[in-house]
Amino acid sequence: MASPLSPKRGLVLVADDDPVMRLLMREMLEQVGLDTLEAEDGAQALACYRGMAPDLVLLDVDMPAMDGYAVCRAIRASETQAAVPIIMVTGSDDLEAVTLAYEEGATDFVSKPINWPILGHRVLYVLRASDAIARLRIADAQNRAVLAAIPDTFFRLDKDGYYLDYEQGHDAHAGFASEHCAGRHLRDVLPHDIAQRLLEQARAVLEQQQVRSVDYELVRHDAIHHFEARLVATGPDEVLGLVRDISERKRTEEQIRRLAYCDSLTGIPNRQAFLETLERELTRSRHGGKKFAVLFMDLDSFKRINDTLGHNVGDHLLKAVSERLRETIRPSDLVSRAEQHGNNLARLGGDEFTILIPDLERVENALNVAHRVKEAMRRPFLIEGHEIFVTASIGISLYPEDGEDCNxxxxxxxxxxxxxxxCGKNNAKLYSSSLTMQIMSHVKLEVGLRRALQNHELYLLYQPQIDVPSGQIVGVEALVRWRHPERGIISPTEFIPLAEETGLIVPIGEWVLRTACAQARSWADMGPQPVRMAVNLSAKQFKDDNLTQVVLTALQETGLAPGLLELELTEGTLMDDARATMITLDQLRGIGVYLSIDDFGTGYSSMNYLKRFDVRALKIDKSFISGLPQDSENAAITRAIIAMAHGLKMAVVAEGVETDEQLVMLEHYGCDLAQGYYLGHPSPPESITLMLRNQYALASPATL
Structure with missing residues (x-):
């Protein structure tokens, strides 16, 4: 039979040497809707089979030339696909003849005399049975192909946990040899705890008729492998199981978990992991009546390291910091065993780290950990040949005193x-409610400062600089002030550090520069002796790539001669990155502006760099002037600075002159310029204008 039974009429080959028998058979078969094909002997029957491919062969045993046994044997020998059903017609119910018919490949037999009314129905039954067998074979072949493509191991269990059969999949790690399992109990093959879980789930599958799965681990070939067994009921007392090695999936899940919960740079827990750990600790401490502390650590001046040495060095520093923190807060140092309560250390981002101290008995314990962390950070880090020194600022909040939720x-x-x-960095402070008010005030001040430029709340005052020998005003220093609409005048000591911190110092500095240059140009137009305008540059302004262009634009827009603009820089600003400083100073000197060092004596300048920087003037910090003339040490320092500056061909400006005695001493030491309350307070431009007019009026006609 070439294919399973189809809706078309079946074709039956009737082979018998008796024409009457063939006629009767044909009649019976046609009555049940079957077509027939007749053969008179065995040779003709074999030829018809090969030429017509009938769906069934009705074959008499006793025929001339070639008997039915030989024909049946030949048909079976030539088949390449599904076997065609063959019904042998025997002359009696002889057992030997029937046995021989089956041995030669017969499907069924009919003995003479034939029961004619049921012959057609019997043939139909055999055809249907043959068709069902063919379909089963096709389904079985398809199932075997599917099973061959699936790497899973298959097994069947009875309700008591005994393996009924077991077929190992392609993956040798996922299963055992079939002979090792079939007929044995789960506990004889698998570890007791895994076997018990599988047995419990198998019984649940039989009771609830639902698919269940069990994950477990086995050590195979000196490595841990993860497996998943899926169980499904295939009968009232039988369960089919599929086992797959899911080790790769587990590794992928672990990698995803690490990406989600571990900081990619340092390998320690990230913000999300810390928040979940903190949430668990909150629940645990709440139920157990425990206390704990949260430490928030930030590296001081980390941005400066990033800016000067590069982000690669910064990244290596963060790795080293996290490793040192790990060592510093090892579990034996903590009040509680950290490994029992999750990760105590995390990197929130940037240079911010958090530490959780569970089971806190005394506040001092948290402060002690903070102190150890500070001391650990103070030890130098050696990164790519650079010896780097950092400090840390740490804040501490306590549960339940300061809050009862993570945020x-x-x-x-x-x-x-x-x-x-x-409070000066390199510090550790406990939270108090008053800090929130301070922070809110700080934030409010920042918002106000951002609006100050737009709302024209900033203004400039100018403090005269006097030529010491002649007493004439030769310069002024521009000083920015802020008139707040609600608080009134805000001290520069309050808003300048805020401007530095927020970066607002750059746009504020640009405004100061433009405004001061415009005012200097106005005074330059008044008389024959124009005064120089001194403007302070912050560290952020000096490092701004656009500084040179900003200065050029201010000079061009106002028409001020470059020589009448003095830019003051602190020692710290100049020494922060000496190489970059030299480049910027060269650019500014190229414009033609006057350069000076402000607050000299409070920083860490070297003589070598002072020569290389090639600035025009030094401003002696007022802390050295304030003790004169009584303080002999300050007097010696002041005299030395003046002598050194003159040796380097620099002018000297003394700041903070408040008495005539100080001015006399400075003149005696050869100081070039001076400024201070004794010589003139910071004043609005109208007052300076009046001073200059009076000075010009007193000048001789020759100079006019």
Whole structure:
């Protein structure tokens, strides 16, 4: 039979040497809707089979030339696909004849005399049975192909946990040899705990008729492998199981988990992981009546390291910091065993780290950990040949005193950390409610400062600089002030550090430069002796790539001669990155502006760099002037600075002159210029204009 039974009429080959028998058979078969093909002997039957491919052969045993056994044997020998059903017609119910018919490949037999009314129905039954067998074979072949493509191991269990059969999949790690499992109990093959779980789930599958799965681990070939067994009921007392090695999936899941919960740079837990750990600790401490502390640590001046040495060095520093923190807060140092409560250390981002101290008994314990962390950070880090020194500011919040939720505790620890920075850095501070008010005031002040430029709340005062020998005003220093619409005049000591911190110092500095240059140009037009305008440059302004262009634009827009603009820089600004400083100074000198060092004596300049910087003037810090003339040490320092500056062909400006005695001493030491309350307070431009007019009026006609 070439194919399973189809809706078309079946074709039956009737082979018998008796024409009457063939006629009767044909009649019976046609009555049940079958077509027939007749053969008179065995040779003709074999030829018809090969030529017509009938769906069934009705074959008499006793025929001339070639008997039915030989024909049946030949048909079976020539078949390449599904076997065609063959019904042998025997002359009796002889057992030997029937046995021989089956041995030669017969499907069924009919003995004579034939029961004619049922012959057609019997043939139909055999055809249907043959068709069903063919379909089963096709389905079985398809199933085997599917199973061959699936690497899973298959097994069947009875309700008591005995393997009924077992077929190992392609993956040798996923299963055992079939002979090792079939007929044995789960506990004889697998570890007891895994076997018990599988047995419990198998019984649940039989009871609930639902698919269940069990994940477990086995050590195979000296490595841990993860497996998943999926169980499904195939009968009232039988369960089919599929086992797959999911080790690769587990590794992928672990990698995804690490990406989600571990900081990619340092390998320690990230913000999300810390928040979940903190949430668990909140629940645990709440139920157990425990206390804990959150430490929020930020590296001081980390941005400066990034800017000067590069982000690669910064990244290596962060790795080294996290490793040192790991060592510093090892579990034996903590009040509680950290490994029992998750990760105590995390990197929130940038240079911010958090530490969780569970089971806190005393506040001092948290402060002790903070102290150890500070001391650990103070030890130098050797990164790519650079010896780097950093300090840390740490804020501490306590549960339940400061807050009872994650966001509050983290926010308050952050607030305390900023307070530590404002107190001079390298500090650790506990949170208090008053800090929140300070921070809110700080934020409010920042918002106001951002609006100050737009709302024209900033203005400039000018302090005269006097030529010491002649007493004439030869320059002024521009000083920025802020008139707040609600608070009135805000001290520069309050808003200048805020401007530095927020970066607002750059746009504010640009405004100061333009305004001061415009005012200097106005005074230059008044008389024959124009005064020089001194403007302070902050560290952020000096490092701004656009500084040179900003200065050029201010000079061009106002028409001020470059020589009448003096830019003051602190020692710290100049020494922060000497190589970059030289480049910027060369650009500014190329414009033609006057350069001076402000607050000299409070920084760490070297003589070598002073020569290379090639500035025009030094301004002696007022802390050295204030003790004159009584303080002999300050007097010696002042005299030495003046002598050194003159040796380097620099002018000297003394700041903070408040008495006539100080002015006399400075003149005696050869100081070139002076400024201070004794000589003139910071004043609005109208007052300076009046002073200059009076000075010009007193000048001789020759100079006019």
């Amino acid at each position: 509050s505790l983290l926010k308050y620890a952050d607030t305390a950390m900023y307070h530590a920075k404002n």
